[in-house]
Amino acid sequence: MSTVAHEHDHHHAPTGLKRWIFSTNHKDIGTLYLIFSLMMFFIGGAMAMIIRAELFQPGLQFVDPQFYNSMVTVHALIMIFGAVMPAGVGLANWMIPLMIGAPDMALPRMNNMSFWILPFGFALLISTLFMNGGGPAGGWTMYPPLVLQLGDAFPFLIFTVHILGVSSIMGAINIIATVFNMRAPGMTLMKMPLFVWTWVITAFLLIASLPVLAGAVTMLLTDKYFGTSFFNAAGGGDPVLFQHIFWFFGHPEVYILALPAFGIVSTIIPTFARKPLFGYASMVYATASIAILSFFVWAHHMFTVGMPIKGELFFMYATMLIAVPTGVKVFNWMATMWRGAMTFEAPMLFSIAFVILFTIGGFSGLMLGITPVDFQYHDTYFVVAHFHYVLLTGAVFSLMAAAYYWLPKWTGYMYDEKLAKIHFWLSTIAANVLFFPQHFLGLAGMPRRIPDYNIVFADFNMISSIGGFAYGISQLLFVYIVIKCALGGKKAKAQAWEGAKGLEWTVPSPAPFHTFETPPKLTKSMLEN
Amino acid sequence: MTSIYKKILQVLFLATLPLTVLADWGLNMREGVTPISQKVYDMHMVSLWVVTIIGIVVFGIMFWSIFHHRKSRGVKPAKFSHSTTVEIIWTAIPLLIIIGLAIPATKLLIEMDDTSDTALTVKAVGYQWKWKYEYLEDDLTIYSNLDEKSVELSQRVDSVNPMEHPDYLLDVDEPLVLPTNTKIRILTTANDVIHAWWVPDLGWKRDAIPGFINDNWTMINEPGTYRGQCAEICGKGHGYMPIVVKAVSMDEYKTWVAEKKQEQVAAAEASSKEMSMEELMTKGEAVYKANCLACHQANGEGVQGVFPAIAGSQLATKPENLQAHITQIIYGKNLMPAFGEQLNDGDIASVVTYTRNAFGNDTGDVVQAADVAAERK
Numbered sequence: 001m002s003t004v005a006h007e008h009d010h011h012h013a014p015t016g017l018k019r020w021i022f023s024t025n026h027k028d029i030g031t032l033y034l035i036f037s038l039m040m041f042f043i044g045g046a047m048a049m050i051i052r053a054e055l056f057q058p059g060l061q062f063v064d065p066q067f068y069n070s071m072v073t074v075h076a077l078i079m080i081f082g083a084v085m086p087a088g089v090g091l092a093n094w095m096i097p098l099m100i101g102a103p104d105m106a107l108p109r110m111n112n113m114s115f116w117i118l119p120f121g122f123a124l125l126i127s128t129l130f131m132n133g134g135g136p137a138g139g140w141t142m143y144p145p146l147v148l149q150l151g152d153a154f155p156f157l158i159f160t161v162h163i164l165g166v167s168s169i170m171g172a173i174n175i176i177a178t179v180f181n182m183r184a185p186g187m188t189l190m191k192m193p194l195f196v197w198t199w200v201i202t203a204f205l206l207i208a209s210l211p212v213l214a215g216a217v218t219m220l221l222t223d224k225y226f227g228t229s230f231f232n233a234a235g236g237g238d239p240v241l242f243q244h245i246f247w248f249f250g251h252p253e254v255y256i257l258a259l260p261a262f263g264i265v266s267t268i269i270p271t272f273a274r275k276p277l278f279g280y281a282s283m284v285y286a287t288a289s290i291a292i293l294s295f296f297v298w299a300h301h302m303f304t305v306g307m308p309i310k311g312e313l314f315f316m317y318a319t320m321l322i323a324v325p326t327g328v329k330v331f332n333w334m335a336t337m338w339r340g341a342m343t344f345e346a347p348m349l350f351s352i353a354f355v356i357l358f359t360i361g362g363f364s365g366l367m368l369g370i371t372p373v374d375f376q377y378h379d380t381y382f383v384v385a386h387f388h389y390v391l392l393t394g395a396v397f398s399l400m401a402a403a404y405y406w407l408p409k410w411t412g413y414m415y416d417e418k419l420a421k422i423h424f425w426l427s428t429i430a431a432n433v434l435f436f437p438q439h440f441l442g443l444a445g446m447p448r449r450i451p452d453y454n455i456v457f458a459d460f461n462m463i464s465s466i467g468g469f470a471y472g473i474s475q476l477l478f479v480y481i482v483i484k485c486a487l488g489g490k491k492a493k494a495q496a497w498e499g500a501k502g503l504e505w506t507v508p509s510p511a512p513f514h515t516f517e518t519p520p521k522l523t524k525s526m527l528e529n
Numbered sequence: 530m531t532s533i534y535k536k537i538l539q540v541l542f543l544a545t546l547p548l549t550v551l552a553d554w555g556l557n558m559r560e561g562v563t564p565i566s567q568k569v570y571d572m573h574m575v576s577l578w579v580v581t582i583i584g585i586v587v588f589g590i591m592f593w594s595i596f597h598h599r600k601s602r603g604v605k606p607a608k609f610s611h612s613t614t615v616e617i618i619w620t621a622i623p624l625l626i627i628i629g630l631a632i633p634a635t636k637l638l639i640e641m642d643d644t645s646d647t648a649l650t651v652k653a654v655g656y657q658w659k660w661k662y663e664y665l666e667d668d669l670t671i672y673s674n675l676d677e678k679s680v681e682l683s684q685r686v687d688s689v690n691p692m693e694h695p696d697y698l699l700d701v702d703e704p705l706v707l708p709t710n711t712k713i714r715i716l717t718t719a720n721d722v723i724h725a726w727w728v729p730d731l732g733w734k735r736d737a738i739p740g741f742i743n744d745n746w747t748m749i750n751e752p753g754t755y756r757g758q759c760a761e762i763c764g765k766g767h768g769y770m771p772i773v774v775k776a777v778s779m780d781e782y783k784t785w786v787a788e789k790k791q792e793q794v795a796a797a798e799a800s801s802k803e804m805s806m807e808e809l810m811t812k813g814e815a816v817y818k819a820n821c822l823a824c825h826q827a828n829g830e831g832v833q834g835v836f837p838a839i840a841g842s843q844l845a846t847k848p849e850n851l852q853a854h855i856t857q858i859i860y861g862k863n864l865m866p867a868f869g870e871q872l873n874d875g876d877i878a879s880v881v882t883y884t885r886n887a888f889g890n891d892t893g894d895v896v897q898a899a900d901v902a903a904e905r906k
Contacts, residue, residue, distance in 0.1 A: 281611075305738065359587065366630075370630060372733075449767060455691065
C-alpha cells in the first residue's frame with residue numbers, strides 16, 4: 001500500500017451507497033441533510049393535510065380526537081426538528097466551508113454521525129403512531145401531567161428528543177469549530193458573510209438551550225418510571241416548573257429556526273438588488289441582541305399560568321424589546337433594496353415575501369407580547385396564525401429561497417425559472433389563504449388543538465383548509481423543479497447570479513467534491529460587505 | 530375504498546352549505562360584557578392600529594422601491610451601505626412606540642390583577658373533561674358537562690349533522706350561574722391535568738393547574754349567556770368541555786341557589802330508593818352519556834390501548850367482579866378518575882346496572898343504591 005495510491009483514492013469521490021453512508025464530505029452530508037429535511041417536510045405536511053381535512057367542516061369526519069391530537073403533536077415535532085432544523089444544518093454544511101474558504105467542516109466524522117442518527121430518531125418517533133395507545137398526543141410542548149398519560153409511546157418520545165438533541169448539538173459544535181478555526185486568511189469575523197454569522201450565533205443558541213430540553217424530558221422520564229415528583233404537585237413538585245424549563249429551551253429554539261433564515265435573506269437580497277447589504281455591522285449586532293434577549297423572554301409563552309404580576313411585567317417588557325433589533329433587520333433589508341437595481345428571480349421573490357410575511361408574524365408577535373391582551377389571544381388560532389407566519393412564510397420560505405439560490409452551485413444547472421415563479425406565487429397565495437383567516441378564528445374565540453368546532457367557525461376553517469390543500473399540492477411542484485434541475489438544464493456559470501458576492505461563487509458549478517484544499521487568496525472586492 | 534370516496538363527495542357537497550347558509554363572519558375580538566373586557570378590547574385595537582400603520586409605511590416604502598428601483602427600468606444601483614444616523618433613528622422610533630404601548634398595558638395588567646373586595650367566590654375545577662364549580666359562600670357544588678345533543682352530534686358517524694345545533698360544543702347541562710354587577714372572584718384549579726378556563730366575553734383566560742389555585746375576578750354588567758371553551762390541551766376530550774356562564778340579577782341568582790340546593794337534596798333522597806330494572810337502565814344511560822362516553826365510547830368499545838372496552842370486559846360481565854366494578858367507579862383506577870364525589874349512590878348504581886346489561890353484556894345484574902352505599906368507606 002503506497003502513499004501515492006492512497007492519495008490517488010482520496011481525490012476520487014467514493015461511489016455507490018458507501019459514498020453516502022460513510023461520507024465525511026461536507027457537501028455530501030449537506031445534500032443528505034437537505035434531502036432528509038425535504039422528506040420530513042412532506043411527512044409532516046401529510047399530517048397537516050389530515051388536520052386540515054378534519055377541520056374542513058364541523059363534526060368528526062375522518063379521524064378520532066385522540067389521533068387528531070397525535071397529528072397535531074407529531075406534525076409540530078417533525079416540522080421543527082425534522083424539516084426546518086436539518087434543512088438549516090444542511091445549508092450550513094454545504095455553504096459555510098465554501099463561504100469562508102475552508103476545505104471541509106472541522107470535524108468530518110462527527111458530521112457524519114450527527115446526520116446519520118437523525119433517521120433513527122425519526123423512525124422511533126413515527127413508530128410511536130403504531131404503538132399500543134397511539135403516538136404522543138399532548139402537544140409538542142409535552143406538558144405534564146398530560147404527557148405522562150401517554151401509553152407505550154412515552155419512553156420512545158423521550159428517547160427521540162434525546163437523539164435529536166444530540167444530533168443538533170454535534171452539528172452546532174462542528175459549525176462553531178469550523179468558523180472559528182478554518183476561515184481563509186484575511187477573513188476576519190466582521191468580514192464573514194452574514195449567513196455564517198447567523199449560523200454561529202444559532203449554534204451557540206443550540207448548545208445553550210438543547211441540554212436544558214434534554215434535562216426537562218429526562219425529569220419527565222423519572223417522574224413516570226422512577227417515582228420522582230419534579231412536576232407532580234401531589235408529591236411536592238410543580239407542573240409549571242416543566243413549562244419554565246421547556247420554554248427556556250423553547251424560545252431560543254424559535255430563533256434557532258429564524259436566525260439562519262435572516263442570514264439567507266441577508267445574502268440573497270443584496271445579490272438581486274446588486275447593492276451591498278445595508279448596515280452589515282448593525283445586522284450582526286441585531287442578530288446577537290435577538291439571541292441574547294431570547295433567553296429572557298421564555299415566560300411569554302405562559303402568561304396565563306398565573307405568574308406574579310412582577311414576573312408578567314418583566315416578561316412583557318423583555319418581549320416587546322425584541323421588536324427593536326428585529327425592526328432594525330427589516331429596515332436594513334428595506335434600505336438594501338432602496339435604490340438598488342432589482343431583478344426578481346425565484347430566490348428574490350421568496351426573500352421579499354419572507355420580509356413582508358415574517359414581519360406580519362412579528363406584528364402579531366408584538367400584540368401577543370402585551371400581557372393583558374394575551375390573556376385573550378393565548379392558546380387560540382391567533383397564536384397558530386402567528387407562529388405559522390413566522391415559521392412557514394418565514395423560515396420555510398427562506399429555505400425555499402436558499403434552495404433556488406444555491407441549486408445552480410449544487411447541481412451545476414440552472415433550475416426552471418418559469419416553474420419556480422409559479423411555485424412561488426402558488427405558495428404565497430395558498431399560505432396566506434391558509435393562515436390569514438386563522439387570525440380571525442382566534443379573535444372570534446376558537447381555541448387551538450381542537451378536532452371539532454362550533455358552526456360560527458365553519459367558514460374561515462373551510463377557507464383555511466382550502467388554502468392548506470393548495471399549499472400542500474404546490475410543494476410537489478418544488479420537488480419536480482429540484483429533480484429536473486439535478487438531472488440537467490442550462491449549464492450554470494461559476495458565478496450563477498450577476499450580483500452575487502462571496503467565495504462560493506469563485507469555485508466551478510457544480511462545486512467539485514473537494515474545494516479550497518489550499519486557502520483562497522481574498523481580493524478586496526470579495527471582502528466587501 | 531368506496532366508502533372513503535363517498536365520504537369525500539359528501540364532504541364536498543356539504544362544503545358549499547356553510548358559506549351560503551351561515552354567514553357569521555366574525556373578524557375581530559369580542560368587546561365582551563365586563564369593564565375589563567372592554568379595556569382589553571381597546572388595548573387590542575390600539576396595538577392593531579399601531580402595527581397596521583407601521584405595516585403600511587414599511588411595506589409602502591418597500592413596494593415603492595420594488596416598482597421604481599428595478600433593473601428593467603435601467604436603474605444603476607447606488608453604492609451606499611451604511612449610515613449610523615438612520616440606524617439610530619430606526620432603533621429609537623420603535624423603542625418609543627413600544628414604550629407608548631407598554632404604559633397602558635402595565636396599567637391594565639395591574640387593574641386585572643386586583644382581586645380584592647370580591648362579593649362572591651367560585652372555584653372552577655377542571656376535570657377530564659368537564660368543569661366542577663364550587664360556590665364557596667353558598668356551599669353549593671355543580672358539575673358542568675357537555676350537553677347531550679352535542680355529545681350525540683360529535684360522534685364520528687355519517688348520520689349526524691352538527692350544523693343543526695347552533696350551540697354545538699358550546700353548551701352544557703349545568704351552566705355556571707353568576708349574578709350581574711357583582712365583583713366575583715373566580716379561582717381556577719384542576720383535578721387531573723392542566724386545563725384553562727376561558728370565556729371570551731369576560732376578557733381573559735387562566736390555566737387550571739392541578740395542585741395550584743389561580744386567582745381571578747370578573748364583574749358582568751349585562752345579563753345573558755356567555756360561552757367559552759377549555760383552552761389548554763387536556764387530552765382526547767379537550768374540544769368537548771365548554772364553559773357556559775349565565776349572568777342573572779342578584780335576586781334571580783339567590784333564588785337559583787336555593788332551588789338548586791333543594792333539587793340536590795331531593796335527588797339524593799330519590800337516588801337512595803330502590804329502582805326497577807327499567808328505571809335503572811334509563812337513568813344509567815343518561816349517566817353513562819354524561820360521564821363515561823367520552824372515554825369508553827358510545828358502543829362501550831373504548832379506544833384500543835388507551836381506554837379499555839366495557840363491552841365484554843371481565844369487570845363488567847363476571848359476577849365475582851361486581852364489587853370491584855362498583856369500587857372502581859367510586860375510587861377510580863389509573864387514568865379513570867374517582868366518580869364517588871360527583872355521582873350519588875343512585876347514579877352509580879344505575880350506571881353499573883346499565884353497563885352490565887348494555888353493549889351485549891347481558892348479565893341481568895341489578896345494582897341498587899344500597900349496594901353502592903355499602904362500598905363507600
